[in-house]
Amino acid sequence: MENISNIRYGALPSNSPYIKPFRMRYVQDGITKDADLLKVHDSVCIIIYNRTTKKLIFVRQFRPAVYYAAVSENGSETDDNVNSTKYPPKLAITLELCAGIVDKDLPLKEIAREEILEECGFNISSDRIEEVMTYRSGVDTTGATQTMFYCEVTDDDRVTAGGGIDDEIIEVIELPMDEVEHMVKTGANVVSPPSFLLGVLWFLSNKKPQQ
Numbered sequence: 001m002e003n004i005s006n007i008r009y010g011a012l013p014s015n016s017p018y019i020k021p022f023r024m025r026y027v028q029d030g031i032t033k034d035a036d037l038l039k040v041h042d043s044v045c046i047i048i049y050n051r052t053t054k055k056l057i058f059v060r061q062f063r064p065a066v067y068y069a070a071v072s073e074n075g076s077e078t079d080d081n082v083n084s085t086k087y088p089p090k091l092a093i094t095l096e097l098c099a100g101i102v103d104k105d106l107p108l109k110e111i112a113r114e115e116i117l118e119e120c121g122f123n124i125s126s127d128r129i130e131e132v133m134t135y136r137s138g139v140d141t142t143g144a145t146q147t148m149f150y151c152e153v154t155d156d157d158r159v160t161a162g163g164g165i166d167d168e169i170i171e172v173i174e175l176p177m178d179e180v181e182h183m184v185k186t187g188a189n190v191v192s193p194p195s196f197l198l199g200v201l202w203f204l205s206n207k208k209p210q211q
Contacts (some may be wrong), residue, residue, distance in 0.1 A: 121162030
């Protein structure tokens, strides 16, 4: 996962299938304002609890945006060829909920079911997936929505090792309750998106098994 080299930055192609930048101009209280925005796909994420192991299931992967942020904090965002020895890729290995973009004309539960299978290797029916909430995952530049789901699996549901499809490189991680609780109670420096922390807190408040 960390075998990453030849890191470079460049202009965004106009035909990107994931991001469409544009500018919105509007008048508020008589003042003309500009807002630079991004059109992106909505998404789903899933809190997964393994009843067999009594652990929560997460994924780890390299996130280029996190890497760019880590490098730019040190004033190197304009480097044509980033020094991956000075800035090791592990800076951008994130811990996340299983998730994916909504790029198919399918019910959201079905998209969530596919992501659970592709990323984590568990094959379950969509009626075992519970909708938790829908929220705006980016209110500053995208306004996109993310729908969070919850499901419980067992080792009998596992059909593959997971890891994603095509050229994805995803590591499946199972964490016991004590590690998860320690992470949120101590404020440990977790390289994770807000949806990860929201999902963990929701689980601990609503679904954590009684000892």
